[in-house]
Amino acid sequence: MKEYTAKDIRNIGVFGHGGEGKTTLTEAMLLNAGLLERLGKVENGTTTTDFDPEEIKRTISINAALAPLEWKNTKVNIIDAPGFFDFYGEVTAAMELADSALIVVGAVSGPVVGAEKAMAMSQKMGKARMMVINQLDRENASFEKTMAAINEKFGPSVVPIQLPIIEAGAFKGYVDIVHMTAKLFDGKGEKEVEIPANLADEAQDLYEKLTEAAAESDEELMEKYFEEGELSREDILKGLSVGVRDGIVTPVCCVSAALNIGVATLLDMMVHYLPSADQAKPKKAVDVKTGNEIEIKADGPFAAQVVKTVIDQFGKYSIIKVYGGSLDVNVTPYNANAEKPEKPGTPYLMRGKKTVAMDKLNAGDIGALGKLQFTATGDTLCDAANPVRFAAIDFPEPSISLAVSAKKQGEDDKVISGLNRIREEDPTIRIEKNAETGDVLIEGLGEMHIDVVCSKLKNKSNVEASIADPRIPYRETIRASAEAEGKHKKQSGGSGQFGVVQMRFEPADEGVDFEFVNAIVGGVVPKEYIPAVEKGLREAMVHGVLAGYPMVGVKATLYDGKYHPVDSKEVAFKSAARLSYKAACAKASPALIEPIYRYDIFVPSDCVGDIIGDLNRRRGRMLGMNPVDGGTEVVAEAPLSEMFKYATDLRSMTQARGSFKKEFVRYEDVPGNLAQKIIEQAKHDEEEDE
Numbered sequence: 001m002k003e004y005t006a007k008d009i010r011n012i013g014v015f016g017h018g019g020e021g022k023t024t025l026t027e028a029m030l031l032n033a034g035l036l037e038r039l040g041k042v043e044n045g046t047t048t049t050d051f052d053p054e055e056i057k058r059t060i061s062i063n064a065a066l067a068p069l070e071w072k073n074t075k076v077n078i079i080d081a082p083g084f085f086d087f088y089g090e091v092t093a094a095m096e097l098a099d100s101a102l103i104v105v106g107a108v109s110g111p112v113v114g115a116e117k118a119m120a121m122s123q124k125m126g127k128a129r130m131m132v133i134n135q136l137d138r139e140n141a142s143f144e145k146t147m148a149a150i151n152e153k154f155g156p157s158v159v160p161i162q163l164p165i166i167e168a169g170a171f172k173g174y175v176d177i178v179h180m181t182a183k184l185f186d187g188k189g190e191k192e193v194e195i196p197a198n199l200a201d202e203a204q205d206l207y208e209k210l211t212e213a214a215a216e217s218d219e220e221l222m223e224k225y226f227e228e229g230e231l232s233r234e235d236i237l238k239g240l241s242v243g244v245r246d247g248i249v250t251p252v253c254c255v256s257a258a259l260n261i262g263v264a265t266l267l268d269m270m271v272h273y274l275p276s277a278d279q280a281k282p283k284k285a286v287d288v289k290t291g292n293e294i295e296i297k298a299d300g301p302f303a304a305q306v307v308k309t310v311i312d313q314f315g316k317y318s319i320i321k322v323y324g325g326s327l328d329v330n331v332t333p334y335n336a337n338a339e340k341p342e343k344p345g346t347p348y349l350m351r352g353k354k355t356v357a358m359d360k361l362n363a364g365d366i367g368a369l370g371k372l373q374f375t376a377t378g379d380t381l382c383d384a385a386n387p388v389r390f391a392a393i394d395f396p397e398p399s400i401s402l403a404v405s406a407k408k409q410g411e412d413d414k415v416i417s418g419l420n421r422i423r424e425e426d427p428t429i430r431i432e433k434n435a436e437t438g439d440v441l442i443e444g445l446g447e448m449h450i451d452v453v454c455s456k457l458k459n460k461s462n463v464e465a466s467i468a469d470p471r472i473p474y475r476e477t478i479r480a481s482a483e484a485e486g487k488h489k490k491q492s493g494g495s496g497q498f499g500v501v502q503m504r505f506e507p508a509d510e511g512v513d514f515e516f517v518n519a520i521v522g523g524v525v526p527k528e529y530i531p532a533v534e535k536g537l538r539e540a541m542v543h544g545v546l547a548g549y550p551m552v553g554v555k556a557t558l559y560d561g562k563y564h565p566v567d568s569k570e571v572a573f574k575s576a577a578r579l580s581y582k583a584a585c586a587k588a589s590p591a592l593i594e595p596i597y598r599y600d601i602f603v604p605s606d607c608v609g610d611i612i613g614d615l616n617r618r619r620g621r622m623l624g625m626n627p628v629d630g631g632t633e634v635v636a637e638a639p640l641s642e643m644f645k646y647a648t649d650l651r652s653m654t655q656a657r658g659s660f661k662k663e664f665v666r667y668e669d670v671p672g673n674l675a676q677k678i679i680e681q682a683k684h685d686e687e688e689d690e
Contacts, residue, residue, distance in 0.1 A: 001068070001070060001075070001349060001356065001358070002070075003358075003359060003360055003362065004074075004075040004362065004365065005278075005362050005363075005364070006276060006277035006278035006298050006362065006363050006364030006365075007276050007277070007278045008073065008074050008075060008276065009074070009075045009076075009077065009276060009277040009362075009364045009365055010074060010075070010076045010077065010099070010100070010270065010271060010274055010275075010276060010277070011077045011079070011097060011098050011099040011100070011277055011280070011321075011364070011366060012076060012077065012078055012079070012098055012099070012100050012101070012102050012270060012274060013064075013078075013079040013081055013094045013095055013097065013098030013100070013101050013102065013127075014026055014078060014079065014080050014081060014102050014104060015081050015083075015091065015094070015095075015101050015102070015103050015104070015114070015115075015118035015121075015122070016083055016103050016104035016105060016114045016115050016118055017083045017106070017109070017112045017113060017114025017115055018060060018061075018082070018083030018084045018114060019083065019106070019109075020083065020104045020105060020106040020109065020114065020115075020134060020135070021104060021106070021134045021135055021257045021258065022061065022080055022081070022083060022104045023042050023047050023049055023050050023061055023080055024039075024041075024042060024047070024257040024258055025104060025132070025134060025255065025257035025263065026047075026048070026049050026067050026078050026080040027039055027040050027047045027048060027049070027257075028255075028257045028258075028260045028263040029067070029069060029076075029078060029263060029266075029267060030048055030067055030069055030078075030351075031260060031263075032071075032260070032263050032264045032267060033069035033070060033071055033076075033267075035069055035351070036048070039258075039260060042059050042060075043059050045057075045059070047352075048065075048067055048351060048352035049061070049065035049066075049067050049080040049352050050065070050080075051065070051352050051353040053459055054452050054455050054456060054459070057455075058452075060082070060083075060084055061080060061081070061082040061083065061084075061087075062082055062084075062087050062090070062452055063082065063087070063090050063310075064079055064080065064081050064082065064090040064091070064093050064094040064097070064308060065079070065080045065352055066078070066079060066080075066097075066319065066350045066351060066352075066366065067079075067080055067351055067352065068349055068350075068351055068366070071267045071268075071271055072268070072271060074271050074276075075365070076267070076270065076271065077097070077365070077366045079094040079097050079098055079366075080094075081094035081095075083114045084448065085113075085114075085117075085445070085446065085651065085656050086444070086445050086446035086447075086448040086449035086452070087445070087449065087452075088117075088396050088428075088445060089395050089396055089426060089427060089428030089445065090308075091117075091118075091121070092121075092393065092394070092395050092396060093307050093308045093377075093393070093395075095121055095122065095125055095127065096305075096307045096321070096393055097307050097308075097319070097321050097366055098127060099127065099128070099274075099275060099277055099279075099280035099281075100122075100127055100128040100129060100130070100244075100274040100275060100280075101118060101121075101122040101127050101128070101129040101130070102129070102130050102131075102132060102270065102274075103115055103118045103119060103122070103129055103130070103131045103132070103250075104131075104132055104134050105131060105132070105133050105134065105146060105150065106133075106134060106135050106138075106146075107133050107134065107135045107136045107138060107141035107142060107143060107146050107254075108135060108138050108139075108140050108141050108142075110145065110146045110149040110150070111146070111149055111150050111153050111154070112655075113655055113656045113657055115131075116153065116657070119154060120630070122247075123247065126247065126281045127247070127281075128244050128245050128246075128247055128274055128275050129244075129247070129250050130244065130250060130251050130252070130253065130269070130270065130273060130274060131150065131158060131250055131251070131252045131253070132252070132253045132254065132255055132266060133146050133147070133164075133252060133253070133254045133255075134254075134255055134256070134257050135256065135257070135258070136164055136166070136171040136254055136255065136256045136261075136262075137170070137171055137256040137258060137259050137261070139169075143163070143164050143166075143254060147160060147252065150252070154250070156209065156213070157213060157216075157248060157249055157250060158250040158252060159206070159209050159210050159213045159249065159250070159251060159252065160177060160206055160210075160251070160252040160253075160254075161176070161177050161178055161210065161240070161251045161252065161253060161269065161273075162174040162175065162176060162177060162252070162253050162254050162262075162265075162269075163175040163177060163199060163202060163203055163206060163254075164254045165182065165184065165196060165199065171254075171256050171259070171261050171262070172184055172185065173185050173190070173193070174254060174262065174265070175195050175196075175199055175203045177203060177206045177207050177210050178210065178233065178236055178237065178240070179233060180195065180203065180204075180207055181195070182194060182195045182196065182199075183265070185261055185262070189264075190265065210236065210240070211225065211230065211231050211236055212225070213239075213240070213243060213248075213249045214231060214235065214236045214237075214238075214239025214240050214243060214249070215231060215239060216239075216243070216248065216249075217239045217240070217242045217243030217246065217248045217249055218238070218239050218242050218243075221235055221238070221239045240273060241272075241273060244273045244274065244275070245275045245279055251269070251273055253265070253266050253269050276364075277298075277363070277364025277365070278298060278364060280364070282295045282296065282297075283295075283296045283305075283323040283390065284296070284390075284391075285303065285323075285380070285388040285389055285390045285391075286388065286389045286390075286391075287387075287388055288336055288387035288388060288389055289387065294388065296323040296324040296388065297324060298323070298324060298325075298362075298363035298364060299324075299325075299363070300324040300325060300386075301324055301325050301382065301383035301385070301386040302322070302324060302325035302326065302327055302331055302333070302381075302382060302383045303322075303323050303324035303325060303380065303381075303382045303383070303386075303388050303390075304320040304321060304322040304323060304324075304327065304333075304380070304381045304382070305320065305321055305323070305378070305379070305380055305381070305390045305393075306318045306319065306320050306372075306375055306376070306377055306378060306379045306380075306381065307319055307320065307321055307377070307378075307393065308377060308425075309376065309377045309424050309425050310350075310368075310425060311421065311424060311425055311460075312353065315370055315371050316370065316371055316372070316424070317348070317350065317355070317368040317369070317370050318368060318369050318370075318372050318375050318377075319350065319366070319367075319368050320361075320366070320367060320368065320369060320381060321365075321366050322361050322362065322363050322364065322365050322366075322367070323363060323364075323390075324363050324382075325363060325383065326360050326361060326362045326363065327347050327360065327361045327367070327369075328347065328359060328360040328361075329344055329345065329346055329347075330344065331344060331383075332344050332384065333369070333372075333375075333381035333382070334381065334382055334383065334384035334387060335372075335374050335375050335379055335380070335381060336379070336380040336381075336382055336387045336388060336389040337376075337378075337379040337380055337389065338374040338375065338379065340373075340374045341384060342369075342372050342373060342374060342375060342381070343373070345369050345370055345371065345372075346358070346369075346370070347360065347361045347367045347368070347369060348367055348368040348369070348370065349367055349368075350367070350368045355368065355370075369381075376424065377393070377424070377425075377427050378392050378393045378427070393427075395427045395428050396428055396445060397428075397661065398428060398429065398430055398443035398444050398445060399444075399445055399446070399646075399647035399659075399660065400443065400444055400445070400446060400447060400449075400450065400644070400645065400646075400647040400648065401441050401442070401443045401470060401644065402441070402442055402444075402447075402450055402467050402468065402469065402470060402644075403439040403440065403441060403442075403467070403468045403469065403470040403471070404419070404431075404440050404441070404442040404454070404465050404466070404467055405440065405465065405466050405468070406463065406464070406465060406466070407464040407465065407466050408463075408464070411463050412440070414461060414463040415440075415457065415463055415465050416431065416440060417461075418457045418460065418461030418463055419431050419442065419453070419457060419465075421460070421461070422453055422456055422457060422460070426453070428444065428445055428449070429442060429443060429444045429449070429450075429453055430442070430443040431443075434470070434471075434473060436473040436475075436549075436550060437470065437471040437472075437473050438471075439470045439471055441470055442467075445647070446647055446648060446651070447645070447647075447648055450467060451467070454467060469644055470644070472594060472595070472640060472641045473549075473595060473640075474547070474549040474592055474593065474594055474595075474670070474678065475544070475549050475550050475551070475552050475592075475593050475594075475667055476544030476545065476546050476547070476549050476550065476551045476552070476590055476591065476592055476593065477507070477551065477552055477553040477554065477590070477591055477593055477667075478505060478506070478507055478551075478553070478554060478585055478588035478589060478590050478591070479507060479588070479589035479590075479591050480506075480507075480588045480589035481504065481505065481506035481507075481588060482504075482505055482506075482584040482585070482587045482588035483502070483503065483504045483505070483584060484502075484503060484505075484579075484580045484581075484583035484584035484587075485500065485501070485502050485503075485580060485583075486499075486500070486501045486503065486575075486576035486577055486578065486579035486580030486581070486583070487499075487500045487501075487576060487579065488500075488572045488573070488575035488576040488579065489572075490572070491567075495566065495567060496564075496566075496567035497567060497568075497569055497571060497572040497575075498562075498563065498564040498567035498568050498569075498572055499529065499561070499562075499563060499568055499569070499572030499573035499575065499576040500561050500562035500563070500576055501525065501533055501558055501560075501561040501573065501576045501577055501580050502558075502559055502560035502561055502580075503556055503557065503558055503559070503577070503580040503581070503584060504556070504557045504559060504584070505554055505555070505556050505557075505581070505584040505585055505588050506554075506555050506557075506588070507553055507554070507555065508553050508554055508555040509555075512553065512555070513552045513553065513554075514537075514538065514541065514552065514554055514555075514556070515554070515555040515556070516533075516534045516537065516556050516558075517555065517556065517557040517558070518530050518558055519557050519558060519559040520558060520559070520560070520561065524560060524561050524562060524563070525558065525560075525561035525562075525563055525573070526563055526568075528570075529563065529568065529570060529573040530558070531570075532570035532571070532573040532574045532577070533558055533573050533574070533576070533577045534577075535574055535577075536573065536574030536575065536576070536577030536578050536581075537556055537577045537578070537581055539574070539578070540577065540578040540581045540582070541554065541581065544585075544590065544592075545582060545585045545586045545590050546590050546591075546592055546675075546679050546682075547592060547678055547679045547681075547682035547683070548682055548686065549592070549682075551585065552593075552667075554585070556581070558577075561573075561576075591669050591670075591675075592669070592670045592675040592678060592679065593667040593668060593669055593670065594639050594640065594641055594667060594668060594669075594670045595639070595640045595664060595666075595667055596637050596638070596639055596640070596664075596665050596666050596667065596668050597637065597638060597639075597640055597643065597662045597663060597664055597665060598623070598635070598636075598637050598662065598663045598664075598665050599620075599634075599635070599636050599637070599638060599643070599646075599660050599661070599662050600633060600634075600635055600660060600661045600662075601633065601634040601635075601636065601650070601658065601659075601660040602628060602631060602632075602633050602634075602658060602659050602660065603631050603632060603634060603650075603653075603654050603657065603658040604630070604631045604632075604654060604657050604658070605627075605631050605632045607631075607653060607654045607657070607658065608625065608632050608634060610653050611634050611650075611653065611654075611658070612634065614649070614653065615634075615636050615638060618638050618639075618642035618643060618646075619638060619639055619642055619671075620636045620637065620638035620642070621636060621637045621638070622634075622635075622636050623635040623636055623637060631657075637665060639668075639670075643662075646660070647660075
């Protein structure tokens with residue numbers, strides 16, 4: 001592929017709901033560009049952009065994949081994004097790479113949740129967008145119904161620039177609304193014909209709506225439209241181009257990707273209407289030397305951001321978007337985040353899993369660098385003499401947490417190291433060990449997401465992992481005051497062991513896990529043994545007296561004791577302290593407590609009743625509701641034990657429109673009936689271990 005500059009580059013992400021044909025459409029574009037001999041099929045695992053073994057097995061897109069092509073002296077970097085919500089980290093990466101969004105809507109299903117999310121995300125990030133109604137070859141496909149639903153959901157600024165010609169249920173051609181001509185597909189291209197009589201009125205109506213949309217994008221055109229009542233075709237084209245670039249207008253095309261009908265025309269429309277890389281919203285960064293925010297210029301020093309990392313059997317590739325200057329083998333990329341230079345390397349073009357060496361990547365282009373040593377997703381690569389740093393990429397936060405372990409004994413370290421390698425590719429997963437329960441936790445965006453990660457672990461590291469619900473980090477505390485004596489006496493031949501402590505245990509002040517008070521007077525316990533008493537208590541409190549969970553919120557006062565001038569030792573006083581702890585806390589109204597989290601839940605307003613009812617069933621406590629853009633924020637507190645699979649359930653209750661954030665707030669008593677079950681289960685587990 002020849003070298004392109006920003007004015008001849010289009011970076012276009014393909015977004016939408018799962019199953020709407022995004023990958024097939026990408027495949028058809030590559031076919032029309034002459035890069036394929038035949039159209040690959042998702043169900044056969046033969047498409048360019050679904051090449052991961054998990055994608056082939058599941059017949060869905062999991063990763064954002066690049067598919068650059070050349071079309072009429074323009075380089076079009078297509079980014080095929082997944083549609084399933086468990087993989088929205090990849091959608092975020094695709095939107096970062098793209099300057100504009102092509103939102104795919106099924107002609108049977110209409111604008112479902114994936115289209116809504118793509119529209120909202122592109123609006124939030126200031127990306128131009130175009131919509132395409134796909135699958136017009138399917139039974140029950142309806143352009144009119146789909147378009148009506150699109151306008152109801154997104155408003156009149158979404159306007160068709162094509163009207164499909166359907167004959168005997170087959171997609172035969174389209175009416176070009178801008179030029180008011182009709183085209184029929186003849187297998188080799190298109191031939192111009194008269195607009196069919198049955199579509200003439202509808203085409204005229206759409207032409208008027210398109211004219212209004214073009215006028216609204218430019219004040220000068222609006223004045224002309226008010227004065228003359230119409231616009232010339234040149235005016236309409238100008239107004240549409242400005243409106244699309246500024247996000248005011250969303251044009252709609254129509255295709256059948258599976259039959260490769262209308263795709264060549266769609267490519268024409270994309271190149272014509274969607275902004276070139278030099279027209280995209282400028283990228284801002286921080287000047288590392290001054291700390292000031294600056295705007296990166298295409299003709300300035302080299303500056304790029306790593307948006308995605310791909311690791312395969314051939315090594316590691318960092319996918320970058322170049323915002324300033326250019327990159328070739330003579331450039332030494334400086335990592336502004338790690339503050340280290342990387343070795344110069346060959347820039348690559350990536351198309352699916354294939355890499356093609358490039359002489360140069362210019363500002364506005366997307367490519368890859370191999371085997372970077374210090375660089376991770378989100379890092380900035382730049383000119384060492386002009387260091388800048390882009391803002392971190394705002395990937396979605398994990399919403400579900402499960403316990404992961406090795407299926408085979410002794411392979412836990414392999415599982416953790418393998419997962420950490422996968423995390424280089426996927427910033428939306430987290431791996432951590434819970435210090436209280438001992439569980440290794442994997443956090444992700446959904447159950448399917450975690451399942452895919454474990455399958456990748458097997459494929460890449462040849463180690464199998466098991467997934468289970470994590471153990472709740474319950475704790476124990478006391479609600480009353482109690483005293484007890486701890487006496488440790490041991491005599492066996494030589495020197496013995498002797499220590500006696502009198503201790504009082506009571507609830508500590510709020511927020512204090514453990515407080516030790518030395519109230520000894522008169523040296524009844526020598527000061528050199530006092531630390532041993534505290535240490536013995538701390539070691540004992542790792543296990544509570546009810547179910548073996550850590551004991552917290554305790555104030556322990558050592559007020560009396562005895563010692564022997566020969567036999568007393570530190571170990572004796574540690575043991576005595578443990579004995580007093582067990583005896584006193586057992587009669588100090590011990591209680592089992594559980595973690596409570598605050599949940600900020602964002603849902604469509606018509607789902608609020610279901611959400612509140614569900615939270616009540618989960619022992620939730622409502623704190624309030626707030627109106628937000630596109631719905632309602634429900635604020636509640638609920639026990640962690642009731643909310644492990646909430647991400648999955650919320651998705652089901654809201655047709656995937658809901659989301660939430662959580663934050664730990666405190667521990668509270670477990671209700672008596674539930675506490676008894678937990679205590680009995682803990683004792684049962686302990687007996688089994690023995």
